[in-house]
Amino acid sequence: MRQIWIAMGCMVGLLGGCNEDRIASICEKNPELCADLNDDGYCRLERSNVIRNRYYHLQDNSDIGLYHLMKSLETYLVCIEKTTLIEYSERKERKNNRVEGMVAARRQLESLDVQTRNSHEPHLLLWHWTNNGSQEAKEAFLKRQGSPQLEEPELQLALANHYRTIDTTKSIQILHHALSLYQAEEEVDIMIPTALTSLYMKQQAYPQAYLWALVTNQLQGNKGGGKSPYIQLTEQQKEALEKQAEQIVEQLHEGKYQPSR
Known part of the structure; x- marks a missing residue:
């Protein structure tokens, strides 16, 4: 919608x-x-x-x-x-x-x-939660989790941010779901792959952190793998992750991204 x-x-x-x-x-x-x-x-x-x-x-x-x-x-x-x-x-x-x-x-x-302020539209609930600190709006927004009303990348990102310090794994799952909601040629909010990189680093899942750093890089139009001083990977691992990142970016552009099981 x-x-x-x-x-x-x-x-x-x-x-x-x-x-x-x-x-x-x-x-x-x-x-x-x-x-x-x-x-x-x-x-x-x-x-x-x-x-x-x-x-x-x-x-x-x-x-x-x-x-x-x-x-x-x-x-x-x-x-x-x-x-x-x-x-x-x-x-x-x-x-x-x-x-x-x-x-x-x-x-x-x-x-x-x-x-x-009395609207129950999810975007406006998010507005009053994040801009005015409304606990009532926050609770109303969170109650809609899992409903079709929140099936939009922007709203899923807000959910993921809520769980970021509570449940890292759940936050990651929500971010992947957010990416799957993009339609062909829609501009991807760069905050989503950036957040995935940060959360995978928090979990010490370094190959995944490197992968999503690559995705972020490519979505911003930068070529190549860039430098990653905090992750030690072999050249073979980097090459494989670079190919995977290219596939993910292509899927996002085509509106066909699906989280891996």
Whole structure:
């Protein structure tokens, strides 16, 4: 279900070839979605994502839509706050433009945070658990473990992080399951293979740690096996693990990864 809402923006407006999803078109037809954000070229991608998610939310006033909007506002704020601090010597009017965008985004995010506190949508439960420390949201989220509602890599990663210090083996199993949920051509969250590397190191399962370090490396577009000063393996072992890593990456790209039994 996670792709349906995101793709909805291209269906709105019928056969417009996703023209409605173009930022210029959105801002022309719905200037209120764009006017309160900076327009000086800084944080362009983050700004665009906020505008798109605001637009999508107009079309589908759902809790999952609110979550995507909140996440994009959060990312935009991280970027715009950083550039506002760094570029302190710019002309006053340009800096004010960014400050105004920052204030508007923070105000909207705070409003949505309050608005969604009673939601039972899993993504929003995760939001209030991790951002607000809500024990009620945490318990409600964890109660959904094993249900179709949590069958999504992002949510499985959150589960794995919960068990990371409680049950390492269970955390590893959840991470492998998270990888099996990716569909073809979906971008894999690099935190999942990175976490597997760390957990296998914790278990002193060094070949597996090396394998998932290789997978992480290859998913980031780096060629070769790299260096691993903390793991002593023979060249033959490294070659075998490198081939296995290539197979795993290929399976992930094709949406066919299955954990080994």
